[in-house]
Amino acid sequence: MTATTEPQSTRRHTALPKARTLVEALPWLTRHHGRTVVIKFGGNAMVDESLKAAFAQDVVFLRQAGLKPVVVHGGGPQISAHLDRLGLESEFKAGLRVTTPEAMDAVRMVLAGQVQRELVGLLNQHGPLAVGLTGEDAHLMAATQHYAHVDGERVDIGRVGEVTGIDPGIVRTLLDDGRIPVISSIAHSADADDAGGVFNVNADTAAAALAVALGAETLMVLTDVEGLYADWPHSDDVISRLTASELEELLPELASGMVPKMEGCLHAVRGGVTTARVIDGRVQHSILLEIFTDEGIGTMVVPDPEGQQ
Ligand SMILES: Nc1ncnc2c1ncn2[C@@H]1O[C@H](COP(=O)(O)OP(=O)(O)O)[C@@H](O)[C@H]1O
Numbered sequence: 001m002t003a004t005t006e007p008q009s010t011r012r013h014t015a016l017p018k019a020r021t022l023v024e025a026l027p028w029l030t031r032h033h034g035r036t037v038v039i040k041f042g043g044n045a046m047v048d049e050s051l052k053a054a055f056a057q058d059v060v061f062l063r064q065a066g067l068k069p070v071v072v073h074g075g076g077p078q079i080s081a082h083l084d085r086l087g088l089e090s091e092f093k094a095g096l097r098v099t100t101p102e103a104m105d106a107v108r109m110v111l112a113g114q115v116q117r118e119l120v121g122l123l124n125q126h127g128p129l130a131v132g133l134t135g136e137d138a139h140l141m142a143a144t145q146h147y148a149h150v151d152g153e154r155v156d157i158g159r160v161g162e163v164t165g166i167d168p169g170i171v172r173t174l175l176d177d178g179r180i181p182v183i184s185s186i187a188h189s190a191d192a193d194d195a196g197g198v199f200n201v202n203a204d205t206a207a208a209a210l211a212v213a214l215g216a217e218t219l220m221v222l223t224d225v226e227g228l229y230a231d232w233p234h235s236d237d238v239i240s241r242l243t244a245s246e247l248e249e250l251l252p253e254l255a256s257g258m259v260p261k262m263e264g265c266l267h268a269v270r271g272g273v274t275t276a277r278v279i280d281g282r283v284q285h286s287i288l289l290e291i292f293t294d295e296g297i298g299t300m301v302v303p304d305p306e307g308q309q
Pocket residue numbers: 041042043044045074075076222223224225227228229230231232254255256257258
């Protein structure tokens with residue numbers, strides 16, 4: 001056998017940048033240790049296989065680094081594609097899907113049976129970590145019917161849910177057991193006369209409600225744009241940081257896709273979450289960049305300074 005040798009100095013030299021990267025992450029590792037991070041993975045950010053695999057690596061990395069990641073996933077485009085295959089049209093009002101009972105069955109099947117299963121599978125390639133559930137499981141998320149408001153009119157959009165309560169017990173149990181909960185945004189009906197009913201909840205709204213109920217440190221929303229554009233669609237200047245009050249002022253000007261996201265961020269920081277961020281899910285390892293470096297990308301919403309509302 002011929003042994004391969006390399007001069008000691010070369011080996012040390014090539015390893016050094018890796019060690020530096022690890023050491024640079026130390027303050028962030030210390031700061032975030034034991035903290036809960038709710039990550040919303042949008043259907044539009046799930047565009048290719050390598051991105052999904054990198055997403056799974058990042059989430060597992062957080063878990064192995066001592067954080068408690070909770071994944072809430074979307075799947076709007078996947079639901080629309082399925083409805084299309086069934087010959088059913090997708091209609092949105094005020095950014096929310098008009099959800100007939102027939103569409104509700106498809107929403108539940110695609111989110112819990114397809115998108116969630118795929119994410120659980122990708123995470124579990126790294127070990128027996130991920131457990132999938134919906135808001136129906138152990139009554140995690142309760143909702144009543146949500147009506148949309150279009151041009152000042154109250155519109156019935158079917159089985160769309162307004163979150164009325166979160167019982168985070170099952171998620172806490174999973175986190176304490178070292179698991180990664182992967183949650184589909186379907187809620188059980190809170191109405192006694194609709195027992196057994198289910199509602200379609202926007203995934204951004206569900207993620208924000210969960211972040212508040214879990215006392216999460218961070219809500220991270222991965223989507224298919226760089227962050228919140230100041231003057232969308234006319235310019236691609238991203239707002240990098242804004243306070244809750246600044247965001248509140250901006251909300252009426254926002255267009256549909258961003259509305260539930262930014263409302264969710266506002267709800268989260270007003271509910272005690274330290275930062276809510278909208279980041280570009282199309283950038284590989286954007287979660288790691290956001291948590292462990294100064295080179296965070298996207299938009300960060302922070303609470304108002306003390307004494308200012
Ligand atoms: N001010 C804004 N800044 C960025 N994106 C915006 C803005 N207003 C509307 N949008 C739209 O919102 C979309 C993201 O929302 P959505 O399509 O629901 O994504 P996801 O599937 O990730 O939840 C963007 O692709 C963009 O088209």
